[in-house]
Amino acid sequence: MPIVNGPRVAPALPTMNRSRSRLRVWGAAAGVVVSLGDAAVLSWLGTTFTLNGHDAWWLVALWFSGTGALLGFLLGDAIDTRRRERATADALAAARAHVAQTEKLAALGQLAAAIAHEVRNPLAVVRSAAQGLTETLPDADVNGQRAASFIIAEVDRLGSVVSSLLAFARPIQLNPRPVRLAEVVTRAADLAASDLATRGVRLQREQAPSLPMITADGDLVCQVLLGLLANAGEAAAPGGSVTVEAHGAGDRVELAVSDDGPGIPSEIRGRIFEPFFTTRPRGTGLGLAVARQIVEAHGGTIDVGDRVGGGARFTVRLPVGGVA
Numbered sequence: 001m002p003i004v005n006g007p008r009v010a011p012a013l014p015t016m017n018r019s020r021s022r023l024r025v026w027g028a029a030a031g032v033v034v035s036l037g038d039a040a041v042l043s044w045l046g047t048t049f050t051l052n053g054h055d056a057w058w059l060v061a062l063w064f065s066g067t068g069a070l071l072g073f074l075l076g077d078a079i080d081t082r083r084r085e086r087a088t089a090d091a092l093a094a095a096r097a098h099v100a101q102t103e104k105l106a107a108l109g110q111l112a113a114a115i116a117h118e119v120r121n122p123l124a125v126v127r128s129a130a131q132g133l134t135e136t137l138p139d140a141d142v143n144g145q146r147a148a149s150f151i152i153a154e155v156d157r158l159g160s161v162v163s164s165l166l167a168f169a170r171p172i173q174l175n176p177r178p179v180r181l182a183e184v185v186t187r188a189a190d191l192a193a194s195d196l197a198t199r200g201v202r203l204q205r206e207q208a209p210s211l212p213m214i215t216a217d218g219d220l221v222c223q224v225l226l227g228l229l230a231n232a233g234e235a236a237a238p239g240g241s242v243t244v245e246a247h248g249a250g251d252r253v254e255l256a257v258s259d260d261g262p263g264i265p266s267e268i269r270g271r272i273f274e275p276f277f278t279t280r281p282r283g284t285g286l287g288l289a290v291a292r293q294i295v296e297a298h299g300g301t302i303d304v305g306d307r308v309g310g311g312a313r314f315t316v317r318l319p320v321g322g323v324a
Contacts, residue, residue, distance in 0.1 A: 112165040120162050127155040164286040168275060172220070172297040179218035181211040181253055185246045188225035195230065200238035203229075207246040214253055214320050216298055221255075221318070224291045224302075228257035228314050231287065234280070235261030235312060251320055252300075258313035269304050 130151040137144045189205055196203050225244065232242040236259040245256040264272065271277045273292045278285035295302045300318035307313040 112168055113170075116162045116165040119158070123155050123158055123162065127152055127159075130155065164290070167290050168286045168293075172293050174217045174220070174297055176215050176217055176298075178213050178215055179221075181214050181246060181255075182207065184218050184222050185211075185225065185244060185255065188222045188229060189244055191222075192226055192229035192233070196233045196242060199233050199236075201233050201236045202241040204241055204243045205245075206243060208248060211246055212248050212253060212320055214318060216318060217294075220294045221298070224294050224316060225255060225257065227287045227291050228316075232257050232259035232261070232312070232314075235259045237261065248320075249317070252317050253320060255316040255318070256313055258307040258311055260307065260309065260311040263306060263310060264304055264312045272304065273302070 130148045134145060134148040134152070137148065139145070185205070185207060189203060193203050229242060229244065236242055240260045243256075243258045245254070245258070247254055268277075268279070273288050274285075275289040276285040277289075292302055295316055295318070298318050300316060302314065302316045305313050305315065
C-alpha cells in the first residue's frame with residue numbers, strides 16, 4: 001500500500017477558546033459604547049429622564065449599557081459559533097477528501113502490484129525468446145534482426161513500466177542516515193549526464209559552496225533527482241539546457257531541477273503528481289507520483305512552477321534533520 005502522508009494538525013482548542021473570549025469581550029464592549037452613545041444622543045436632543053423628581057439619566061444609561069453589553073456578548077458568541085461551525089465543516093471535508101484519496105491510492109497500489117506480478121514473468125519469456133532469435137538469425141536477414149530488436153526494446157520498455165508499478169505499489173522503506181547533500185547531487189548529475197548528452201541537452205549545476213549534511217535516504221533522494229532530470233531532458237529541445245540547483249534554506253534544503261522547454265500549463269499542475277496522470281503518449285504517470293511519495297516520506301514537499309525565462313522548475317524541500 002502506498003504511503004500517503006497528510007498534514008499534521010496541531011490541537012487548536014486553546015487558540016479557538018481565546019478567539020471566542022475575545023469576540024465576546026469586544027461584542028460586550030461595543031454594546032456598551034453604542035448604548036452610551038444612544039443615551040447621550042437622546043440627552044442632546046433634549047430628552048430627560050427623571051425618577052421621583054430626580055435626574056435618572058445615569059440610571060437609564062446604565063440600563064442601556066447593561067442591555068447593550070448583553071446583546072453584544074450574545075452577538076459575538078453567535079459570530080464565533082458560526083466561525084467554528086464553518087471551520088469544523090472545512091476540516092471534516094478535508095479529512096474526508098484525504099481518507100478518500102488514501103483509499104483510492106491503496107486500491108490502485110494493490111491493483112498495480114497484481115498486474116505487475118502477472119505481467120513480469122511472461123515478459124521475461126518473450127524477451128528471452130527474442131534474444132535467442134537474434135542469435136540464430138543470419139546476419140543477412142536484416143528484417144528479422146530488426147523485428148527481434150524491436151521486440152526486445154518494447155519488452156524492456158514494458159519492463160520499465162512494470163518496475164514503476166511495483167515501485168508505486170510498495171510502501172516506501174526509508175533508510176535515513178547522515179549524508180552529504182553535495183555527494184547526492186553529484187551522483188545524480190553524473191548518472192544523468194550521459195543520457196542528457198545523447199539528447200543534445202546541456203546539464204548545468206548551481207549549488208552553494210557549502211551544503212549541509214542531511215538525515216535522509218540518499219539512494220531515494222538520488223532516485224527523485226534522477227527522475228526529475230530525465231523528465232527535464234525529455235522536455236528540453238535539442239541544444240537546450242537542464243539545470244540542477246541545491247542550497248540550504250534555514251532548517252531545510254532546497255533541490256531544484258529546471259529546463260528551458262515549453263513548461264507545464266497551469267491548469268494541469270495540480271494533477272501532475274497524481275498516479276497514472278501523464279501528458280506523454282508513452283508515459284506511465286507514475287514517476288512523479290513515486291517521487292512525491294519519497295519526498296513526503298522524508299517530511300518534505302515537492303512542487304512545480306515556472307523557470308525564469310521559460311520552462312518548468314521542480315523544487316524539492318527536505319528537512320535537514322530528517323522526519324520529525
